[in-house]
Each structure stands twice: as structure tokens, then as C-alpha cells.
Amino acid sequence: MPPTPAHESKQGLLVIVSGPSGAGKTTIARAVHDAFAGSLLSVSLTTRPPGPRETEGVDYRFVDENEFLARIDRAEFLEHAGVYGKRYGTLRAPVDDAMREGRLVILEIDVQGAKQVKSQIPDAFGLFVLPPSEDALLERLRSRQRDSEEVIQKRFARARDEMAEARRCAVYDRFILNDDLDRAIGEAIQSVRERLG
Numbered sequence: 001m002p003p004t005p006a007h008e009s010k011q012g013l014l015v016i017v018s019g020p021s022g023a024g025k026t027t028i029a030r031a032v033h034d035a036f037a038g039s040l041l042s043v044s045l046t047t048r049p050p051g052p053r054e055t056e057g058v059d060y061r062f063v064d065e066n067e068f069l070a071r072i073d074r075a076e077f078l079e080h081a082g083v084y085g086k087r088y089g090t091l092r093a094p095v096d097d098a099m100r101e102g103r104l105v106i107l108e109i110d111v112q113g114a115k116q117v118k119s120q121i122p123d124a125f126g127l128f129v130l131p132p133s134e135d136a137l138l139e140r141l142r143s144r145q146r147d148s149e150e151v152i153q154k155r156f157a158r159a160r161d162e163m164a165e166a167r168r169c170a171v172y173d174r175f176i177l178n179d180d181l182d183r184a185i186g187e188a189i190q191s192v193r194e195r196l197g
């Protein structure tokens with residue numbers, strides 16, 4: 001068979017994973033990454049400070065406001081959004097490169113960012129991870145012991161708004177109920193496999 005000309009080679013698939021804080025989306029995004037050899041789990045830039053168990057370049061690239069603004073000016077972001085007064089964004093170049101190489105690219109981003117991505121890349125496949133219940137979500141936010149009660153309540157209120165917006169916005173192809181982590185991971189991986197065909 002003759003080699004496929006570059007312009008006809010298969011484009012990669014972009015997978016968006018969203019969900020409220022504490023719903024388990026990070027674990028699910030990592031499991032999807034592990035399940036697909038050669039996939040890229042995008043590392044976002046953020047202006048929020050690192051948490052105690054977070055590693056620079058792995059969980060996020062932690063940058064200051066000036067650097068983030070300069071990168072906005074240079075149009076380096078595929079998408080960016082403000083969450084709790086801090087900025088979060090996905091750089092365009094690594095995503096474009098991996099897509100050109102035909103790889104699976106996984107973005108763990110919020111609903112605001114997902115809408116920006118979907119408007120530019122309509123083929124993007126959206127997964128939204130739901131907590132089993134609102135009570136369970138509140139419990140998980142508390143059990144992380146990462147935030148004060150005030151911050152927990154803010155995250156909880158935002159989570160409810162985000163779940164409602166996710167249903168309205170037509171970005172998400174699948175809503176995955178995380179009532180059992182192994183089952184939810186299996187469902188996420190299976191849905192990506194089906195999408196890849």
C-alpha cells in the first residue's frame with residue numbers, strides 16, 4: 001500500500017474531561033491517558049499556587065499573572081478561563097502538534113474552556129463526570145482537606161451551576177456517573193474506544 005500523504009493522514013481525537021471539583025475527573029482523565037498508548041494528557045497553565053501534593057509540570061505549570069497575560073497577548077492559548085479568581089489555560093501548540101501526529105489528546109478543563117474548544121474543534125469528544133449525589137460531592141470536597149469551609153461552600157455552589165450549564169451547552173457527548181470509580185473509568189475508556197471506531 002502506498003504511504004498516506006501527510007495531508008490525508010488521520011487527525012487525532014480531542015477528548016475533553018470536565019466535572020465539578022471532587023467528582024473524580026482527574027483520576028478518570030489519568031485512567032483514559034493510561035489506557036491509550038501514545039495519548040497526550042495536556043498540562044494546563046494556572047496562576048493559582050501549587051497544592052502540597054502537586055508537582056510543577058505534572059499537575060500544572062504554575063505561572064504568575066504577568067506570564068499568563070503575556071501568553072494571552074501572544075494568542076498562545078487554545079482556551080483559557082477564570083476560576084475562583086485564578087486563571088487556567090491550555091496552550092495551543094502541544095495540542096496542535098499531537099493532533100497532527102494522529103494522537104489522542106486529553107484536556108481536563110472546565111465548562112467555560114470546553115465551550116471555547118468545541119467552537120474551534122467541533123469533533124472534540126466531551127465527557128462530563130458527575131458525582132453520585134450532591135451530598136456525596138460535598139462530602140468529597142470536605143474529605144480532600146485541601147480547602148477551608150468557606151472555599152468548600154464556594155466550590156459546591158459553583159459545581160451545581162457547572163452541572164446545570166454542562167447539560168444546557170451541547171458540548172458533552174457522555175455524562176458519566178462516578179458512583180463506583182472502577183465502573184466510571186471503564187465507561188469513560190469504552191466511550192472513547194467507541195468514538196475512535
Ligand code: 5GP
Pocket residue numbers: 018019020021044045048079080081083088089090108109110111112113114
Ligand atoms: P483545580 O484548582 O481544582 O485544580 O481546578 C479548578 C477548575 O479548573 C477545575 O474545574 C479544572 O477542571 C479547571 N481547569 C484546570 N485546568 C484548566 C484549563 O487549562 N482550562 C480551563 N478552562 N479549566 C481548567
